Amino acid sequence: MPSPSTSPRESTPLPPPKLYDIREAPTYTTSSETTWNDTYKNSSEIAIVIDNGSSQTRAGFSHDPLPRLTCPPMVSKYRDRKAQKTYTVVGNDVFADPNSRGQAKNPFDSNVVSNFDQMETLLDYCFINLGVGEEGGGGVGHPVVMTEAVCVPGYNRKMMSELLFECYNAPSVIFGIDSLFSYDYNNGKTGLVLSTGHTATHLIPVVDGKGLVNLSTRLNWGGSQSADYMLKLIQLKYPGFPAKIQSWQAEALMKDHCYVSSDYKEEVANYLKPEILLEKDRIIQFPFTETVKVEKSQEELDRIAERRKESGRKLQEQAAKARLEKLIKKEQELAFLKTLQARQETDSKRDFKRLLEQNDFRDEAALEKSVRELDKTIRRARKQDVGAEEDAANSAPPSFPLLDIPDEELSDDSKKMKRHQKLMKSNHEARLRAKAEKEAERQRQEDLEREDAAKREADLPAWLSTRHAARTAVLTKIKDRTRLRNELLDRKSLASQMRMKSIANLASDSPPSKKRRRGGGGAPGTSSGPGGGGGGAIDDDNFGANDDDWSVYRNITLGTNSDEDEEDNELAKELKAIEDQLLLHDPHFDRNDTHEAKSDWRASLLHAFTRGVREHDVDDQAQGCQIHLNVERIRVPEVFFQPGMAGLDQAGVVEIAGDILLQRVADERARESVLRDVFLTGGAVAFEGFDERVQREVRGIIPAGSELRVRRAGNVVLDAWRGAAKFAQGEGAGKGGGWVTKGMWEEAGREYILEHRLGNAF
């Protein structure tokens, strides 16, 4: 994203980031039971109301303002071997102990009950908490109102009825749909109920207070799937995150930070733009323990640095000295060979030949060749540092007075001195020669530069194209290196296999076959090893003659390697040099085109996505334990509107609403009144902006001019229970509508229910 406004980047420093802490483990508080009205004990008219949801179980009496018991439907049966007994723990209590937490199970599969053993335990727990039942096993003694899924399969109703009537001796039972109870509690008469549950979302049209269950539609997406989606997104976004992100944490993050975008397409496209991201990026700080590094005092650091420098200098000196000695030796050898060459003219042919043979040369050509080669190596060696250059250059040429005096005239001491002076002299001369060579090299570089400049002035476009080509070459090299490094991390990649092959070849004792050796140009097989530089070895295969041969050793070393770093640095330096030239001479190449600018974090989309608008410090442990929520904030709730995003092949809520309103509700007049009350309930509609979005999008699909009103339940999670309680009190208890007594049930069949306006059809 090259943006023209690059200059104000640095001008205003960003405000310090606002950090959101991740919630601590969920703490459940059970409502205090002191203030409850105990009149229920005297009246068998008062019903027990159970909102039997897949994420929360709520139970209480119909005259209570709130459910007395609210807990997750978790059942844990855990056999403790040490205690030799089986524990049964239900609800929030399962989280109290790690063992019971590990065994905790939810009796629900999607939104229907699948495990009725666990369901029975859960109901036991409810009734224990409500304190119902008379001595002697008379049953619960109160009618029961219970919620069930929309169009629950007959099997489930049968099993639940069996439990309530036969196990708990309920005198009469009513089943209803939670979202319809909620709508009824919010005084709804005609409208469309959109209920987002824990595992599924339902849309049910209601006309004249009666839910038209036969026109309802379910979307298999709810709060639990959303939370799961959130968790997976975070895990993929931060693959190496140090902390384990629990599913309840993901759920909490979703509830705290997600909202429904009013115009998803528009908003998401611009979400990672810096100015928008600054505002919308949420940084979540996970707990971390700071490992305190032992801070060394400045003095200590200085001392260490000094020591290091000192030893480095010593080593350098030693190396330079060794190099110098070698150089002198070589120079002497060269001088000798040259005298040998000179003798060719003076000596007779036969004498010269014998001389050559004495010195291991076949003929003059061989001699000449070694002279040439030696000359070259000396030249090369001279360019290197041969130590103590400054001193030698600055001081006047030292005098070596003893050298001119013949040995015979000297005492033993002086002889020693002379030997020393001789050495010093050759040192001095070698240095001088090295200096001259260096000077020549510099000259050569300057010439090259001048030539380059001349070329540039003569034909700028051609020169630019060569420079650009060079830059691309370096860039490819850098890219190739990173790719290779990454491929080596994958055990199965071709690069890794090549590496294993190289290792196997190097490790094998038998020399690889000749054919193989001749085949590959730089085939890395050698039996003489890197040290075998001997000239006359029979099985020498010239390994090492080519510089690339040595890369076989680099190929087989893995991990961070100072050698590699050095090469990376060199490449970077080369690139920088080329880019500097281009910056200077190419009018179309500016600062934003440089590799540095392009790999700058400010320009990186992924940096914005994972690290927000600020620079990321790899060493900062706090930052390492942060996650940034940005696109996810709208991406997760969006699935309700576009289920395809999460791989769910179903229509979204608005499309379903349109289908129900325009296709299924046949009556024109009914449609008008349904549109006047679109009612949202259930946990997931708590997302900010859900109702505005529904309003906006439904408006787009209904006939122009129709009146549309969207509202939210007073309490999106609790009103279902309250509605059920209200239903039991008002209508049920007095008029008997919908109540199925035990006698009726035994008579009419196991799946039997009486249809009522807030329940399923039979």
Next chain:
Amino acid sequence: MAPPAATPQTNTVLDELDITPHPRPFKNPSWKTPHRRTKTLKQILSDATRTAAAGEGGTAPAGPMQTTYANIESAPSLHPAHSKKWCDVTGLPAKYTDPKTKLRYADKEVYAAIRMLPPGSAERYLELRGANVVLKGVDVGVEFAGATNGGVVGTWGGVGNAVVGSGRGG
């Protein structure tokens, strides 16, 4: 604190919360737990379809508008706007698809990142969008994933769902 080895060790936290020994006067003393009471939703639904099919041949014909758990499921989206493509990594609008991993991506930087993904990650991204389905017949599989956005969850859920759904929709 450790009790003698002979007496069983007790878990004080669980001892308090355990409801096993709690009296249950609300229970019918003659209630016997039925033998097998656990069925997954899938089993329940397939059993229901089987009995419904048997029932239709018998005396009680089910009405044409009979709604069941399986057939109230929402049908696939027909709205062309909902087949929009989003970047699998960032969630931004995606113009391109990587032919190797089949991941959708927003720009070349994301593409580079996709190519650097550790093995297995690409599959996890695809799974998130339900596009990692591998069907036996290769041709069918590709077409299926392309045409329907690769859904698994809904389509296998109910038998004969599509037929009933389209009938109701009209």
